[in-house]
Amino acid sequence: MVDEKEWTPEHLSALLDLETVESRMALPAALRTLHPADAAEWIHSLSEEDQRDVACRLDADTLSDILTYLNEPAREIIIPNLDEKILTEAFRQMDTDDAVQIIEAFRPEDKEQLLSALPSKERVILEESLIYPEESAGRLMQRDCVTAPEHWDVGQMIDYVRSHRNLPDDFYDVFIVDAKNRPLGVLPLSRLIRSRRSQSLSELMETQLHTIPAEEDQENVAFLFRKYGLVSAPVVNKSGHILGMITVDDVVHIIDREIEEDFLRLAGVSSSGQVYKAAWRSAFGRFQWLFVNLLTAILASLVISQFQDSISSLVALAVLMPIVASMGGNSGTQTLTIIVRALAMRHIGNENRLSVVSKEIMTGLLLGTLFAVLSGVVTYLWFHNAKLGIVMAAAMLANLVAASAAGALIPLSLKKLGLDPALSSTVFLTTVTDVVGFFAFLGLASAFLV
Secondary structure (H helix, E strand, O other), X not given: OOOHXXXXXXXXXXXXXXXXXXXXXXXXXXXXXXXHHHHHHHHHOOOHHHHXXXXXXXXXXXXXXXXXXXXXXXXXXXXXXXOHHHHHHHHHHOOHHHHHHHHOOOOHHHHHXXXXXXXXXXXXXXXXHHOOOOOEHHHXXXXXXOEEEOOOEHHHHHHHHHHOOOOOOOOOEEEEEOOOOXXXXXXXXXXXXXXXXXXXXXXXXXXXXXXXXXXOEHHHHHHHHHHHOOOEEEEEOOOOOEEEEEEHHHHHHHHHHHHHHHHHHHOOOOOHXXXXXXXXXXXXHHHHHHHHHHHHHHHHHXXXXXXXXXXXXXXXXXXXXXXXXXXXXHHHHHHHHHHHHHHHOOOOOOOOHHHHHHHHHHHHHHHHHHHHHHHHHHHHXXXXXXXXXXXXXXXXXXXXXXXXXXXXXXXXXXXXXXXXXXXXXXHHHHHXXXXXXXXXXXXXXXXXXX
């Protein structure tokens, strides 16, 4: 038998292959020797059939630890194969923020069935959290938090923490509240345990408290934590009464999801989970933006078709025009990436919007001048045609300036319209750089060479 400290993915897979009663009982215990994130990673590596087999073997204790670390495709496979009593008990043991995050993806009928099976206290807490909009602080918060009245002293607070059994497993701050349960200040645990028992909490607390409305968007929550270096923050309702708290580990997940979402949208992909999905589902998820891209490519081709005679009479144009479009596309993507990131970090506002666009256009002008000279010289040396070199240089300059302007203006315009600046920006940018590049190059060539 493998020592419990030596369990590896290979040992777990071998244990899964055994069909004995002992092996079925041993698997949950083996998984509990791992960190839940490592156990989830092992489950992700399994086939769908083996994931269903694991679901049949898990107990409530093991499931409650692992479930929050599983990705969405794995949850979709495992949860329907779980015993209802085990699933209910696992949800009862989980922190409310984790339980809400998982249950919000359930179908309405499955969600209702699970909630009805929970004890009334846990059911009411989850139902209240689910009232708030998706991706809001109300959905994200943990309902259990540590509060204390302002008239307590350090000794009373420490005795309360030691004796009270229904406190969160992990917390970093004590929120000082008034008689109506409205937060007045925050007291870090580090300051609490270093203070004399006789000191008043009101003397030790920090009054610069950053409260978060329950309806606040999670992206704004992440910005607040990043800006002020928060470890935890209280969530309040419209009356200012404390409802729960958000901790930094929740915010790390938000930042990770927001970055992933922006990255995927820039590529025109709807979900990273497509790597686990069937081919037809992945294809369907990517179809819409590829279709839009096809339409924009046709638009660029229509521009080319207007200069068929010029291309026929001077074959060098067909050789050189992809270079102009490619350089514009790459330059525009650089600008686009910088602007989308700056918007996400809130480095761009109404005050500096114009200066940012002007700076990017100036950057495009400098790069365009540099590459205009380089491409013009290379074209002259390649085709021994001075006029063609000048046309190439002029088209390169025009397209790089246009690319920089578009890379800045497209995400800013989408943001102004209330849309995600990462959404479809690359499709629009590609259209601009292709159309401007081809039109400038072929138009100049038709005017001066043909």
